[in-house]
Amino acid sequence: MAIETNxxxxxxxxxxDGEKIVDSNVGAEPLVFMFGxxxxxxxLENAIANMSIGEKTDVLVKAEDAYGEHNAEAKQExxxxxxxGIDLEVGMTLYGQGEDGGTIQxxxxxxxxxxVIIDFNHPLAGKDLAFTVSINNIREASAEEIASGIPAENQQESCCGTGAGAGCGC
Structure with missing residues (x-):
């Protein structure tokens, strides 16, 4: 059965990336997201679309379907x-705020x-990535999750209304 949007x-x-493991959550918390x-x-999303709970597969994701091709012009002085106040080092990853308010790396x-010359390419841009992926769970999203786009597992707990209030911005 195909996984459906939302x-x-x-x-x-x-x-x-080749033989080097660049990311893994094996043995840790699963990655939870809304499909589509x-x-x-x-x-990766396309590769798992027809998988079911408990299935495991290996998939090669080409650069253009991962973090895109490397753009040699995506640099800025x-x-x-x-x-x-930052002890800069070549190769260091920094995070900032883009013009749209989103986080940029x-x-x-x-x-x-x-x-300082900074590169806006994702560190894995231009690389084909080999994934080993297992489907732990698939479930229907609630109306609230669909509206927010955030699965309940990823929502930040709010201390507002709990009586705690102090220091949480309530």
Whole structure:
């Protein structure tokens, strides 16, 4: 039976770039996401679409269906003083806020005396990725989950209304 859009899927996975394991949640908390909402890379989502609970498979996701091709022009020279208080190192991953308010990830490419060159490519851009993936669970999403796009397992617990209130922004 095919997994349908807006179903909540729970997976265990290991991803390799060649022989090197670059990410894994094996033996840890499963990755929980809403199918068909772009919450995981397209190539992996397409590969698991016809899987069922308990199934395990190996899949090769091509770069264009993972984090995209590497864009040599996705670099920017930024004044070094914008990184005040950060002990910069070449290869370091930094997170910031994009123009749309979303989180962006950059990698420090070069450190000069006055400026820093950052790369906006995802560290795995341009790489074909080998996944071993198991389907732990598939369930229907609630109306609230569909509206928010966030599975209950991924929602932040709120302390508002519990009487705790102090320090949680309530």
């Amino acid at each position: 179903q909540v899927v729970s997976i265990e996975y290991e991803v390799r 909402r772009g919450q995981i890379i397209p190539g 930024v004044p070094k003083d914008q990184f005040a 950059v990698v420090v490419q070069e450190i000069g005396s006055e400026s």
